[in-house]
Amino acid sequence: MIELSAITKSFNSGKPNQFTAVDNVTLVVNPQQITVLKGPSGSGKTSLLALIGCMARPTSGRIFLRGVAAAVPFQQEGMESVEITSLPERFLNDIRRSTFGFIFQQFNLVKGITVLENVMLPAYPTGERRSDFRVRALALLEQFSLSRHAGQRIELLSGGELQRVAIARALINNPSIIIADEPTAHLDSKLSQEFMAIVGRLKGEGKSVLIASHDPIVFDSPLIDRIVEMRDGSVVNSRSCR
Amino acid sequence: MILQPAVLALLLIALLVSGMGMYAGYYGIRISGAWAPASGSELQLELERRTYLVSTVMSYILSFELMSLFLFIYTAEELHTLFAGAMCAAGTLAVNSFGYPTLLLKIVNFLLAGVWLIVNYVDNKGYDYPLIRVKYELLNLVVPLLVLESVLLCAYFAGVKPDIITSCCGSLFSSESGSYSGDLASLPHLPMQIAFFSGMAITTASGLFFYVKVRAGYLFSIATASTFLISAASIISFICLYIYELPTHHCPFCLLQKEYGYIGYVLYATLFCGAVAGIGVGVLMPFRKVGSLVRVLPAIQRRLALVTLLCYLLFTAIVVWKMAFSALKLG
Amino acid sequence: MKRSLERHLNILEFTLASLLRRRGKNLSLLAMYLLVVFILASLLFFVAALKREAAIILNDAPDMIVQRLMAGRQDLVPVRYAAEIAQIRGVAAVRPRYWGYYYDTLNGANYTIMASDDPALPPESAAIGSGVAKARNLKVGDLLPLTSYNRAPVMLEIHSIFSSSADLIAADTILMPPADFQKLFNFPNSQATDLAVSVRNPQELPTVAAKIASQYPDSRPILKREIQRTYQSIFDWRGGMTLMVLTSALLSFIIFAWDKGTGLSAEERKEIGILKSIGWETSDVLLLKFWEGIVISLTAFLLGVVLAYGHVFFLSAPLFAQALKGWSVLYPSFQLVPVVDLYQITVLFFLTVVPYTAATIIPCWRAATIDPDTAMRY
Numbered sequence: 001m002i003e004l005s006a007i008t009k010s011f012n013s014g015k016p017n018q019f020t021a022v023d024n025v026t027l028v029v030n031p032q033q034i035t036v037l038k039g040p041s042g043s044g045k046t047s048l049l050a051l052i053g054c055m056a057r058p059t060s061g062r063i064f065l066r067g068v069a070a071a072v073p074f075q076q077e078g079m080e081s082v083e084i085t086s087l088p089e090r091f092l093n094d095i096r097r098s099t100f101g102f103i104f105q106q107f108n109l110v111k112g113i114t115v116l117e118n119v120m121l122p123a124y125p126t127g128e129r130r131s132d133f134r135v136r137a138l139a140l141l142e143q144f145s146l147s148r149h150a151g152q153r154i155e156l157l158s159g160g161e162l163q164r165v166a167i168a169r170a171l172i173n174n175p176s177i178i179i180a181d182e183p184t185a186h187l188d189s190k191l192s193q194e195f196m197a198i199v200g201r202l203k204g205e206g207k208s209v210l211i212a213s214h215d216p217i218v219f220d221s222p223l224i225d226r227i228v229e230m231r232d233g234s235v236v237n238s239r240s241c242r
Numbered sequence: 243m244i245l246q247p248a249v250l251a252l253l254l255i256a257l258l259v260s261g262m263g264m265y266a267g268y269y270g271i272r273i274s275g276a277w278a279p280a281s282g283s284e285l286q287l288e289l290e291r292r293t294y295l296v297s298t299v300m301s302y303i304l305s306f307e308l309m310s311l312f313l314f315i316y317t318a319e320e321l322h323t324l325f326a327g328a329m330c331a332a333g334t335l336a337v338n339s340f341g342y343p344t345l346l347l348k349i350v351n352f353l354l355a356g357v358w359l360i361v362n363y364v365d366n367k368g369y370d371y372p373l374i375r376v377k378y379e380l381l382n383l384v385v386p387l388l389v390l391e392s393v394l395l396c397a398y399f400a401g402v403k404p405d406i407i408t409s410c411c412g413s414l415f416s417s418e419s420g421s422y423s424g425d426l427a428s429l430p431h432l433p434m435q436i437a438f439f440s441g442m443a444i445t446t447a448s449g450l451f452f453y454v455k456v457r458a459g460y461l462f463s464i465a466t467a468s469t470f471l472i473s474a475a476s477i478i479s480f481i482c483l484y485i486y487e488l489p490t491h492h493c494p495f496c497l498l499q500k501e502y503g504y505i506g507y508v509l510y511a512t513l514f515c516g517a518v519a520g521i522g523v524g525v526l527m528p529f530r531k532v533g534s535l536v537r538v539l540p541a542i543q544r545r546l547a548l549v550t551l552l553c554y555l556l557f558t559a560i561v562v563w564k565m566a567f568s569a570l571k572l573g
Numbered sequence: 574m575k576r577s578l579e580r581h582l583n584i585l586e587f588t589l590a591s592l593l594r595r596r597g598k599n600l601s602l603l604a605m606y607l608l609v610v611f612i613l614a615s616l617l618f619f620v621a622a623l624k625r626e627a628a629i630i631l632n633d634a635p636d637m638i639v640q641r642l643m644a645g646r647q648d649l650v651p652v653r654y655a656a657e658i659a660q661i662r663g664v665a666a667v668r669p670r671y672w673g674y675y676y677d678t679l680n681g682a683n684y685t686i687m688a689s690d691d692p693a694l695p696p697e698s699a700a701i702g703s704g705v706a707k708a709r710n711l712k713v714g715d716l717l718p719l720t721s722y723n724r725a726p727v728m729l730e731i732h733s734i735f736s737s738s739a740d741l742i743a744a745d746t747i748l749m750p751p752a753d754f755q756k757l758f759n760f761p762n763s764q765a766t767d768l769a770v771s772v773r774n775p776q777e778l779p780t781v782a783a784k785i786a787s788q789y790p791d792s793r794p795i796l797k798r799e800i801q802r803t804y805q806s807i808f809d810w811r812g813g814m815t816l817m818v819l820t821s822a823l824l825s826f827i828i829f830a831w832d833k834g835t836g837l838s839a840e841e842r843k844e845i846g847i848l849k850s851i852g853w854e855t856s857d858v859l860l861l862k863f864w865e866g867i868v869i870s871l872t873a874f875l876l877g878v879v880l881a882y883g884h885v886f887f888l889s890a891p892l893f894a895q896a897l898k899g900w901s902v903l904y905p906s907f908q909l910v911p912v913v914d915l916y917q918i919t920v921l922f923f924l925t926v927v928p929y930t931a932a933t934i935i936p937c938w939r940a941a942t943i944d945p946d947t948a949m950r951y
Contacts, residue, residue: 046946050945055850055945056944057287086370088371089290090855090856108846122852123583124580124584125852125860126852127576127578127580128576169851244809245810245816246813247620247920250813251923251924254927255927294855295934302931313920323801
């Protein structure tokens with residue numbers, strides 16, 4: 001479970017062009033559910049995802065992660081929640097690597113290297129043996145019917161295949177939470193449906209999924225457990241779909 | 243002033259190291275001034291990013307210091323032919339009064355930079371930057387020394403004048419009178435041998451005790467530091483005699499020569515490494531109770547103690563081996 | 574421990590792949606780097622080889638030379654000094670030496686002419702250095718025509734030609750019997766160019782020299798050790814001066830490296846952004862950049878050293894020969910004995926790799942601290 005309490009993120013503070021991307025958000029994201037952040041572009045969805053995903057630190061407020069303590073090496077025994085807002089980058093990063101998998105709007109795959117290498121990339125700095133995570137990466141490619149593309153460069157892949165490579169990469173370190181930022185923005189309806197089907201499967205495997213989107217295929221999907229509506233950096237409405 | 247490629251290289255390094263040191267020191271002061279770990283303000287994020295820069299700069303400084311220490315000795319060795327009466331590096335360093343202070347400061351700075359990196363490593367293991375202030379206070383101690391070292395180095399090379407033939411006469415009679423024999427005062431070897439072996443024994447015993455029980459770290463650290471000094475004196479007093487197999491040659495630099503199988507590099511490397519790790523154990527002692535370090539610190543200290551033990555044992559093993567198989571027997 | 578090794582290996586592997594991927598950009602950097610290493614390495618090798626060559630030759634030189642000064646200039650020494658100096662305690666032998674220079678109008682070269690009382694050298698014959706042989710196209714048995722002080726021809730038969738092992742100093746030498754030497758220069762009979770003094774115990778050299786200097790106030794004793802020192806510092810000085818001139822090249826390279834490091838291409842920035850967004854930490858990217866620097870540095874360094882070795886020892890350093898040897902026109906064709914020691918390599922490392930590394934620290938850190946969430950904002 002992720003608990004946000006009075007989270008604010010502002011940029012250029014103290015300067016005339018100060019701008020508050022996330023404004024005093026308090027929110028709970030439940031485990032093993034699909035939560036959608038819904039709102040127009042510029043409403044602070046992406047910034048909020050970055051904060052939850054330990055990519056950036058809030059200017060003020062606190063974020064607690066519960067039930068992931070086992071994955072955090074330095075944590076004291078018996079504590080099941082981690083307060084991540086004041087952690088130094090290297091610790092945030094440890095949590096991020098082991099807890100979160102990211103899927104980006106532009107897929108953000110590295111050009112010039114193969115599909116397999118792209119999928120393995122998040123595992124490089126973990127210190128795991130290459131041969132170990134290579135096996136895992138091949139299994140993921142198999143699962144997403146990408147095996148025959150494993151040795152190809154990503155430039156040669158179609159949009160739907162790129163999408164699946166990006167999902168495979170998000171899963172390589174076996175995270176418990178998947179974060180997706182506008183995942184269907186560059187997909188046609190059929191591929192978007194397919195994406196939602198994959199998300200449903202991930203939920204079935206016990207993963208939590210957090211999606212920022214303003215695509216009706218996403219937020220009208222019957223798989224969704226919870227919708228959080230955002231506008232101008234604030235949560236305007238949060239409702240359960242069940 | 244001698245214009246030789248190696249001298250230019252040393253001056254260049256000195257310039258780089260003190261420049262980098264001052265740069266790191268400047269950010270050190272800024273960081274320790276405005277540090278607020280709980281805050282997510284942009285200033286704090288910027289400072290946290292700077293800490294990476296400072297640690298990177300310091301690790302480069304450490305490696306540059308180590309390499310330039312040996313280059314400095316080697317260059318002194320190479321230059322001895324330029325001075326009437328200088329037989330090896332010892333004589334070159336005695337050419338003016340800045341030679342030995344520069345060398346000493348280089349060693350001190352290497353040790354300090356090593357200790358700093360140990361503190362930095364430990365600080366990075368704690369999730370709340372537990373040692374950040376200690377670290378940057380230590381940095382502000384190291385930086386002036388780095389700058390001073392560069393100044394001394396420049397002064398040393400600026401004051402060095404080779405004895406060469408001048409147009410009016412052979413320079414012989416004006417200069418050969420002042421000969422740079424550079425004989426290092428050596429301590430009597432029997433008491434030094436006793437001191438050396440008991441120092442090593444105490445360090446080993448306290449090190450093993452510390453490794454097993456994780457207690458009495460200060461004792462171990464002090465023993466390591468004293469043994470470092472005793473060993474350095476012992477090299478001059480008796481160890482080098484066994485290696486050179488000459489009863490009167492006390493030079494600590496000729497050990498680095500090819501004739502002696504470069505054994506000096508192994509001896510000095512083990513000694514310096516052991517000293518840095520052992521002193522590090524003591525420097526870390528006050529922080530065992532710091533919340534975020536309680537779980538990690540003892541393990542790190544034990545590892546450091548192990549490094550010291552292994553280095554010192556290797557050093558002792560080489561010394562014993564050389565003493566046992568040397569053609570020279572001291573009474 | 575094991576994990577951190579695996580981390581290094583994984584990141585190193587990615588580094589190599591990235592370097593190959595951006596071949597164009599990295600090759601231009603590598604070429605610049607290589608050039609700097611090559612020039613500096615050639616210079617260092619060349620100066621060291623010259624120093625060694627000179628040292629070898631000086632080894633055969635007499636322990637002490639006594640010259641005479643007249644009005645502040647070197648003058649001929651009366652031969653009777655030799656007998657008197659031989660009486661000083663500790664002196665083993667005193668040998669008067671006869672030598673001088675000869676300007677060859679045919680090719681504008683200066684030869685060193687020495688009188689040799691070697692009985693193997695018959696009258697009206699000469700032993701010559703390989704430089705002379707080449708310049709005048711001579712072989713053993715040929716006649717070498719010289720012009721004496723009063724324009725009278727002196728013909729000498731070539732008795733032998735020195736082997737090329739001691740070319741640096743002997744290449745321009747012509748050895749001839751004393752009688753021919755006298756004929757060539759009209760050399761005064763009771764005088765010598767200088768005296769070579771040998772001493773039984775080398776420790777007594779300074780004492781003997783002091784005695785000679787006080788007995789003959791017009792004499793100038795010079796020790797071999799002093800000559801060695803002088804040669805060494807002259808070579809060092811020349812090498813150092815050239816290095817100073819090259820510093821500008823080194824400097825511009827460092828600025829270039831800085832610029833390369835700072836001016837990350839948009840694509841590279843994006844890639845680092847992606848790496849950070851998928852879980853790479855600042856220190857991981859720093860490590861990536863560190864390995865990148867190591868790979869580039871070592872490649873440029875090793876290649877540069879190998880090329881410089883070929884340039885100096887196989888091609889005789891055409892780029893520097895004129896500037897650094899510069900004694901006589903006879904020297905273009907002498908081969909240096911290949912010798913490189915670890916010390917020179919270390920100095921070279923300090924002059925090239927260390928400044929490069931230092932110049933890239935800040936640009937690397939800048940690259941490594943790109944915010945991970947920038948990847949979400951494209």
